[in-house]
Amino acid sequence: MDAAPLSDEVLMRRYAVGDAKSFEALYERHEMRVWRYLERNVHNSAIADELMQEVWFSVAREAARYQPSARFSTWLFTIAHNRMVDAFRANRSQVSLEALGPDGDPAAAQCISDPQYGPQALAVAYQQAQALNRAVAALPKEQREAFLLHVEGELTVDEIAVVTDCSFETAKSRLRYARSKLRELLKEYV
Amino acid sequence: MNDTPPTDDAADDLEALYRNSSAQDQSRPSAKTRQAILEHSLRIATNWARTPSTGWRNQSESSPALGRIATVTRLSGPKWRRPVLFGSGAAAALAGLLIGPQYLRPAAPPVTLQISAKPAVSELKRPEPIRPPEPAVAAPTESARTVMNLPATAPAPHLHAPARLAAPRADAAQSATTGQAASGAGNSGRMGGVSAASADAGEQVSVTGMRKRFTPGAPTADAAARTTRDAGAGESSAAEKVPDAASPIETKDTNGRTALMLAVLQGRLDAVMDLLRRGADPNAADNSGITPLQAARAKNSPEITDALVRAGAR
Numbered sequence: 001m002d003a004a005p006l007s008d009e010v011l012m013r014r015y016a017v018g019d020a021k022s023f024e025a026l027y028e029r030h031e032m033r034v035w036r037y038l039e040r041n042v043h044n045s046a047i048a049d050e051l052m053q054e055v056w057f058s059v060a061r062e063a064a065r066y067q068p069s070a071r072f073s074t075w076l077f078t079i080a081h082n083r084m085v086d087a088f089r090a091n092r093s094q095v096s097l098e099a100l101g102p103d104g105d106p107a108a109a110q111c112i113s114d115p116q117y118g119p120q121a122l123a124v125a126y127q128q129a130q131a132l133n134r135a136v137a138a139l140p141k142e143q144r145e146a147f148l149l150h151v152e153g154e155l156t157v158d159e160i161a162v163v164t165d166c167s168f169e170t171a172k173s174r175l176r177y178a179r180s181k182l183r184e185l186l187k188e189y190v
Numbered sequence: 191m192n193d194t195p196p197t198d199d200a201a202d203d204l205e206a207l208y209r210n211s212s213a214q215d216q217s218r219p220s221a222k223t224r225q226a227i228l229e230h231s232l233r234i235a236t237n238w239a240r241t242p243s244t245g246w247r248n249q250s251e252s253s254p255a256l257g258r259i260a261t262v263t264r265l266s267g268p269k270w271r272r273p274v275l276f277g278s279g280a281a282a283a284l285a286g287l288l289i290g291p292q293y294l295r296p297a298a299p300p301v302t303l304q305i306s307a308k309p310a311v312s313e314l315k316r317p318e319p320i321r322p323p324e325p326a327v328a329a330p331t332e333s334a335r336t337v338m339n340l341p342a343t344a345p346a347p348h349l350h351a352p353a354r355l356a357a358p359r360a361d362a363a364q365s366a367t368t369g370q371a372a373s374g375a376g377n378s379g380r381m382g383g384v385s386a387a388s389a390d391a392g393e394q395v396s397v398t399g400m401r402k403r404f405t406p407g408a409p410t411a412d413a414a415a416r417t418t419r420d421a422g423a424g425e426s427s428a429a430e431k432v433p434d435a436a437s438p439i440e441t442k443d444t445n446g447r448t449a450l451m452l453a454v455l456q457g458r459l460d461a462v463m464d465l466l467r468r469g470a471d472p473n474a475a476d477n478s479g480i481t482p483l484q485a486a487r488a489k490n491s492p493e494i495t496d497a498l499v500r501a502g503a504r
Contacts, residue, residue, distance in 0.1 A: 015231070018239025023231040035219050036212060049223045060231040064238065125214060132211045151208050182204055189207055
């Protein structure tokens with residue numbers, strides 16, 4: 001029988017005393033979530049790469065001071081949010097929505113190349129992924145971030161409010177508007 | 191945490207669509223980024239494994255943002271934080287010991303003990319002017335000292351015997367080992383302790399500083415130290431000293447509280463039992479009309495309550 005996977009908090013504590021494998025496990029567990037959160041917010045893989053590096057460097061460096069008073073994912077996405085805000089303030093360019101054509105959409109391109117899809121399914125998956133990415137990118141920044149924190153970070157409204165430094169009602173409202181708009185934009189898929 | 195769903199809409203389908211689409215999204219950080227992150231974490235882990243408490247200081251910074259983080263980390267590191275926290279805590283504790291007791295009973299005036307020709311305290315009366323302790327007085331009655339938490343070092347009133355009745359008390363040094371006791375010793379000097387007014391019979395002796403020792407709920411260090419001293423002098427416990435021949439057991443303080451009442455308020459079951467065994471009145475109310483039984487019930491002390499009821503308290 002497989003042992004239960006260690007919690008994020010336990011992995012962090014282990015890493016803080018020098019267990020590098022714990023960090024690897026932690027990174028594997030959250031890599032794609034953080035990546036998608038960053039990449040879909042900044043629309044630029046290079047900037048997302050740089051931010052990704054900064055976020056995880058911070059995680060590694062702050063591990064010794066980490067206190068599990070909140071969920072690790074809340075802490076992690078708080079760091080990601082702060083790094084992203086710093087990046088915006090530093091005037092790092094943001095790829096515009098219009099620049100994301102079919103050829104420029106990695107998710108859509110991946111769908112096409114996936115062998116599990118038949119021709120018709122490929123087309124649908126491609127269109128769906130493209131539509132979704134466009135819809136998420138079309139959201140206002142705050143709403144997009146709230147939505148991504150919820151679906152990628154699996155954060156509650158309370159946690160989103162903490163991460164984005166706003167009130168519970170504001171976070172809830174942003175999330176509601178984001179969903180409403182996405183539903184409107186994706187009505188043929190939802 | 192409030193886990194209330196952010197909307198009443200059925201969001202599952204939307205999120206399911208998002209997750210399905212994301213699952214197909216194989217875009218990921220570049221291999222270079224991934225390698226840099228893991229190598230960096232490995233370096234830090236290696237340093238931590240070597241020097242767990244200081245490994246983070248050895249990390250080099252690769253960007254201004256991380257430099258800021260490292261600066262914050264250094265400033266809040268344990269190297270200076272521990273002594274500062276310890277110093278702050280010690281200062282707060284010292285301030286509490288020195289200042290706090292003065293505010294516990296701010297309105298209570300010094301208490302005067304009226305003594306007869308015999309070296310006994312018959313009752314407590316209004317205060318006399320504070321005077322420094324004189325060496326040729328005996329210790330106050332043990333009841334006042336023990337239950338009312340007077341310092342054992344305070345000289346006691348004595349009218350005719352020029353020599354000390356109480357032992358010279360090695361407790362000054364012993365008291366200094368506990369914060370409260372040390373504070374009490376200091377107070378006895380500052381506030382006068384006990385002074386003999388004259389050598390006549392029926393003399394009033396001012397016992398001051400008493401209010402500073404009324405520390406209900408905090409008799410621990412001082413009482414324990416005193417009990418230890420008394421045991422060394424052949425006394426079995428602090429409570430047993432209370433009703434000696436020269437100290438009426440019903441002596442009251444300015445609030446009309448007897449030794450029994452004070453013992454109840456301090457939650458000292460042993461003292462309560464001893465006082466009751468020696469005939470203390472279990473129904474002696476204070477100036478507010480509060481009886482020991484009422485006080486014990488208010489303090490939610492079932493054992494003391496039972497003892498009082500068994501002794502006839504109403």
